Amino acid sequence: MRRPWLPLAVATATALLGGQLAFAGSATADSDPVSAKPSPAPAYPADSLRALAARVGLRIGTAVNADELGSNAKYTQITAEQFSSVTAENAMKWAEVEAVRGTYTWEKADQLVAFAEKNRQLVRGHTLLWHNQLPAWLSTDGYTTTLSNEEVKAALKEHIFAQVRHFKGDIWQWDVVNEAFDDNGQPRQTIWYKAWGGTGYIADAFRWAHQADPHALLFYNDYNLEFTGPKSNAVYELVKSLKAQRVPIHGVGFQGHLSTQYGYPDLQSNLERFAALGQKVALTEVDVRTLTKPDAVNVPVDALAPYAQESYWSRSLKACLAVRACISFTPWGFGDSYSWVPGWFSNPQAGAALIYDEQLNPKGQYQVLQQDLALASGAPHRG
Ligand code: XIL
Numbered sequence: 001m002r003r004p005w006l007p008l009a010v011a012t013a014t015a016l017l018g019g020q021l022a023f024a025g026s027a028t029a030d031s032d033p034v035s036a037k038p039s040p041a042p043a044y045p046a047d048s049l050r051a052l053a054a055r056v057g058l059r060i061g062t063a064v065n066a067d068e069l070g071s072n073a074k075y076t077q078i079t080a081e082q083f084s085s086v087t088a089e090n091a092m093k094w095a096e097v098e099a100v101r102g103t104y105t106w107e108k109a110d111q112l113v114a115f116a117e118k119n120r121q122l123v124r125g126h127t128l129l130w131h132n133q134l135p136a137w138l139s140t141d142g143y144t145t146t147l148s149n150e151e152v153k154a155a156l157k158e159h160i161f162a163q164v165r166h167f168k169g170d171i172w173q174w175d176v177v178n179e180a181f182d183d184n185g186q187p188r189q190t191i192w193y194k195a196w197g198g199t200g201y202i203a204d205a206f207r208w209a210h211q212a213d214p215h216a217l218l219f220y221n222d223y224n225l226e227f228t229g230p231k232s233n234a235v236y237e238l239v240k241s242l243k244a245q246r247v248p249i250h251g252v253g254f255q256g257h258l259s260t261q262y263g264y265p266d267l268q269s270n271l272e273r274f275a276a277l278g279q280k281v282a283l284t285e286v287d288v289r290t291l292t293k294p295d296a297v298n299v300p301v302d303a304l305a306p307y308a309q310e311s312y313w314s315r316s317l318k319a320c321l322a323v324r325a326c327i328s329f330t331p332w333g334f335g336d337s338y339s340w341v342p343g344w345f346s347n348p349q350a351g352a353a354l355i356y357d358e359q360l361n362p363k364g365q366y367q368v369l370q371q372d373l374a375l376a377s378g379a380p381h382r383g
Pocket of ligand 1: 089178255
């Protein structure tokens with residue numbers, strides 16, 4: 001998996017073909033480096049999210065479920081046709097790629113990267129450092145470990161170099177550090193924090209990732225940054241301090257796990273203040289959940305909830321469109337059957353958080369995104 005990454009060629013290689021927007025591709029961008037035979041240009045509808053977003057240079061992404069991709073025809077077709085960026089929902093997490101110490105299993109992640117290349121999509125790498133989904137040999141809870149501080153440090157360095165080198169040239173944006181702060185803006189007391197005796201691990205992680213792939217955009221990624229408050233402020237100060245130390249950080253990912261239970265956040269002003277620090281920004285894991293019936297998954301308690309959800313989807317997309325530094329907008333999957341929300345938010349039960357229903361039919365939430373993109377020709381062009 002070592003191919004040149006050609007964002008400009010890809011971004012400029014669109015052409016309208018008989019009502020279908022398809023990538024014409026340049027000779028280089030379309031060539032398979034092994035066989036040197038041009039691969040066929042995949043076609044996708046002119047009113048797809050990806051085609052409409054391309055007009056303002058925005059990437060529309062999705063998290064991808066590795067079990068459905070390839071085996072579920074409808075799921076696979078929507079992934080290819082609607083989205084111009086993909087994120088592995090789980091397949092690139094540490095527990096998945098190195099469950100057994102020293103033995104790497106890249107197959108699922110490699111399959112996604114190959115799919116993305118075939119379909120002219122860019123890849124968000126998620127995630128190099130987190131306190132969840134760590135292999136059991138390292139930590140079962142992210143806060144305790146049987147390894148010494150020196151061993152933890154060595155393991156992180158080895159992991160970042162192994163993973164970033166494996167995907168070198170294939171990853172557009174890496175989530176280097178995920179969720180390092182709690183909602184009070186305090187650094188989480190994870191195994192990383194403890195091994196370094198502070199937040200110094202963050203700078204090291206970015207430096208190592210940059211050494212391993214100097215062309216990838218390196219992101220800090222977290223939830224609830226959408227709201228101004230202690231957490232968003234702490235991350236803002238972190239980014240400022242990393243910049244002052246000349247640490248290679250290029251972007252801040254706003255996960256965007258929103259709920260109609262809470263008020264809509266002041267997202268645009270937060271995107272703007274991070275952009276003003278010279279950062280790219282991105283919506284990386286958007287879903288808009290609502291309270292659902294305990295005995296019927298994904299059925300809202302309030303019949304009017306979908307209208308509130310449409311409003312949240314529309315406003316968050318428009319916030320991204322309004323900020324030129326906002327380079328991608330990624331829902332955390334697209335079909336309600338595959339969403340992490342009902343399993344995770346169960347007290348009270350929540351769900352119906354995505355833009356396609358359980359049968360993979362587009363919901364009103366899809367349509368508002370489509371309309372906003374269709375009307376976005378006045379938005380600043382990015383890239
Ligand atoms: C979630 C996945 O969607 C689930 O399948 C998995 O069981 C747990 O993790 N923030 C993140 C994502 O950064 O990696 C999480 O993904 C959702 C919250």
